[in-house]
Amino acid sequence: MAAHDWSAQHRTDLITTLVPSTAVTGLALATNMQYGDTAAALELVAAVASGSVCLASFSKSWSDALSWGAAAATLALGQATATTFAGAAWPTAYAWVAASAAALGARLVYRHRTRHDDHARELAKLTLSAKHTALETARLRQQMALHQLINATGNAEPAINLKGLTPEETAIREVVHELYKRELPGAAVERSATGWTAVLDLPTGLDPDKVIREWPRVAAGLALPGEFDLAKGALSSQVVARYLDGDPLAALVEYTATGAEAFTDPVVLGVDKFGATADVELAYNHTLIAGSSKFGKSNITKLIALRLAALPDTVLYGVDMKPGAPELSLLRPILHDLATNPEQAHAMFGWLTEEMEERGAILKEAGDTRWDPRSHGRPAVFVIVDELAELVRQGDNVAKGETKISTRVESLLALARAYGIHLILATQQPSNRVFGKTTDPRGNLTVRISVRMNDRGHGQFVFSSSKWVPGDLDAPGKFLMQSPDHNRPAQYKAQFVSDEVAASEVARLGRELVPAPTGKRLILPAQDGLNNQESVRDRLKHYGLMTRRELEAGTGLTDKQVLRACQEMADVERDEETNTWRLAVLPGAPWGVRAVAATE
Numbered sequence: 092m093a094a095h096d097w098s099a100q101h102r103t104d105l106i107t108t109l110v111p112s113t114a115v116t117g118l119a120l121a122t123n124m125q126y127g128d129t130a131a132a133l134e135l136v137a138a139v140a141s142g143s144v145c146l147a148s149f150s151k152s153w154s155d156a157l158s159w160g161a162a163a164a165t166l167a168l169g170q171a172t173a174t175t176f177a178g179a180a181w182p183t184a185y186a187w188v189a190a191s192a193a194a195l196g197a198r199l200v201y202r203h204r205t206r207h208d209d210h211a212r213e214l215a216k217l218t219l220s221a222k223h224t225a226l227e228t229a230r231l232r233q234q235m236a237l238h239q240l241i242n243a244t245g246n247a248e249p250a251i252n253l254k255g256l257t258p259e260e261t262a263i264r265e266v267v268h269e270l271y272k273r274e275l276p277g278a279a280v281e282r283s284a285t286g287w288t289a290v291l292d293l294p295t296g297l298d299p300d301k302v303i304r305e306w307p308r309v310a311a312g313l314a315l316p317g318e319f320d321l322a323k324g325a326l327s328s329q330v331v332a333r334y335l336d337g338d339p340l341a342a343l344v345e346y347t348a349t350g351a352e353a354f355t356d357p358v359v360l361g362v363d364k365f366g367a368t369a370d371v372e373l374a375y376n377h378t379l380i381a382g383s384s385k386f387g388k389s390n391i392t393k394l395i396a397l398r399l400a401a402l403p404d405t406v407l408y409g410v411d412m413k414p415g416a417p418e419l420s421l422l423r424p425i426l427h428d429l430a431t432n433p434e435q436a437h438a439m440f441g442w443l444t445e446e447m448e449e450r451g452a453i454l455k456e457a458g459d460t461r462w463d464p465r466s467h468g469r470p471a472v473f474v475i476v477d478e479l480a481e482l483v484r485q486g487d488n489v490a491k492g493e494t495k496i497s498t499r500v501e502s503l504l505a506l507a508r509a510y511g512i513h514l515i516l517a518t519q520q521p522s523n524r525v526f527g528k529t530t531d532p533r534g535n536l537t538v539r540i541s542v543r544m545n546d547r548g549h550g551q552f553v554f555s556s557s558k559w560v561p562g563d564l565d566a567p568g569k570f571l572m573q574s575p576d577h578n579r580p581a582q583y584k585a586q587f588v589s590d591e592v593a594a595s596e597v598a599r600l601g602r603e604l605v606p607a608p609t610g611k612r613l614i615l616p617a618q619d620g621l622n623n624q625e626s627v628r629d630r631l632k633h634y635g636l637m638t639r640r641e642l643e644a645g646t647g648l649t650d651k652q653v654l655r656a657c658q659e660m661a662d663v664e665r666d667e668e669t670n671t672w673r674l675a676v677l678p679g680a681p682w683g684v685r686a687v688a689a690t691e
């Protein structure tokens with residue numbers, strides 16, 4: 092305990108010992124002088140009363156305050172009684188000494204009794220202070236923790252985990268986070284034969300269109316050599332990114348026969364970059380096939396011819412004006428007919444116009460607007476022109492007043508589709524000149540296909556758009572396609588029809604399919620330079636049974652010349668029933684009708 096506490100206690104001891112007894116002495120002497128012995132008697136009575144209260148209180152354990160208060164009062168009154176009786180004499184001094192001694196005793200007893208209380212109080216005080224310190228420490232700790240928490244959640248970046256299940260997923264998560272400061276809720280990556288596909292779940296607030304628009308930045312961040320294809324996912328918050336390793340269109344795509352059954356079925360041409368089938372609807376569309384030499388234009392033409400030839404409701408015609416008809420003569424067995432010179436081409440296009448008119452009448456009668464082979468009884472017609480430029484060059488060279496071939500082509504392009512008559516025009520030099528310069532034919536050529544084209548202007552002419560760039564096609568067989576069902580400039584690879592495949596497919600289809608009659612038969616004129624009999628034999632060999640009128644059309648002879656030629660040839664006989672002429676021994680397969688005509 093501190094020194095000043097100690098001296099303060101002794102001062103208190105001294106005061107409680109001497110002050111009360113001295114004060115009582117003073118007061119009692121004053122009372123004596125004032126009231127004499129009467130006061131002393133009263134003080135004695137009071138002392139006795141107070142003493143009795145004191146005794147009663149101590150013996151009955153009343154409150155300490157009452158017991159000790161009564162004791163103090165008895166002592167003071169006793170001293171006062173003695174002093175008042177004695178006055179300024181020795182008993183007063185004795186009484187003072189006795190009272191002081193009693194006060195000292197009482198003080199010592201009090202101190203003894205309260206000594207433990209002091210310790211307890213001191214201890215309690217210490218305990219309280221320790222508890223207070225502990226509480227204060229806990230409070231400070233909590234404050235520090237709160238501070239740290241606020242820092243962690245409020246000001247600093249939340250803890251993020253950009254690790255994906257695959258290296259691609261991790262890379263995408265990291266790049267997206269770096270660019271947009273956002274974490275992807277999902278980024279599932281699935282590998283395919285040609286690369287991988289990632290389905291990105293975007294966090295709210297990150298617009299899929301924006302991500303698609305800005306994908307070049309993501310791609311740059313991924314630093315991959317291949318190509319991306321972006322699309323929106325099934326959910327509005329999803330983006331699907333397809334990545335292509337290397338060039339998936341570099342591989343050869345083999346020819347496969349398809350199970351198409353009607354000319355309205357899509358025609359399979361090849362594959363897209365993701366290995367999906369690339370097909371196109373040729374029904375009720377005219378088609379342009381363009382491309383520079385040696386990049387696969389003939390291959391696509393051949394492929395389309397094989398596909399169409401396999402259809403039971405379709406007949407094919409061909410026009411190949413290059414010397415020797417190098418492309419289409421290979422397909423002769425699956426062609427209903429093939430025009431190889433200007434006269435034949437004119438005859439064919441003239442016949443197509445007549446056929447169209449007849450079909451118009453049939454449609455009108457049926458109250459229909461579109462040709463349907465099943466209900467209108469004649470097959471869909473496709474005319475494949477290999478090198479349109481050559482057809483126009485030779486076919487437009489006509490005498491004054493006669494119709495140019497380009498005019499016929501143009502008119503068929505404008506009108507024939509609804510009648511199930513289609514043109515497939517292949518050319519190396521697509522330009523207005525090739526189409527006869529009069530009108531722009533492209534509006535009627537709704538399917539446009541192009542392999543590589545070295546001339547940029549040609550590419551622009553074919554697709555009427557700068558987005559389709561055939562000059563970018565870097566290998567034979569790759570092509571671009573624009574049609575009602577293809578409005579994106581995607582690259583495709585055509586199935587390859589090798590010479591062996593073409594030969595065997597043509598033989599198979601030519602054997603199975605017998606050309607169906609299409610209304611009034613197309614009779615092409617025989618080649619120049621044949622005598623009358625040779626012309627007749629040539630046409631009969633070509634068309635089987637022929638009426639005299641057909642023989643006239645096919646040979647350019649008169650009625651009588653035809654009759655004489657037929658009668659002079661031993662191997663030509665007359666069928667009385669049908670009133671037609673034929674060769675006694677027909678070469679190859681018997682003529683007949685194809686499925687459509689047969690079922691009518």
Ligand SMILES: Nc1ncnc2c1ncn2[C@@H]1O[C@H](COP(=O)(O)OP(=O)(O)OP(=O)(O)O)[C@@H](O)[C@H]1O
Nearest residue numbers: 343383384385386387388389390567568585586587
């Ligand atoms: N789909 C294809 N896949 C792979 N190679 C092909 C494909 N198409 C064509 N080729 C290759 O390109 C060569 C030229 O093809 P094709 O004869 O069809 O071209 P073209 O453009 O018609 O040439 P041309 O006009 O000189 O006849 C073929 O011999 C073949 O080697």
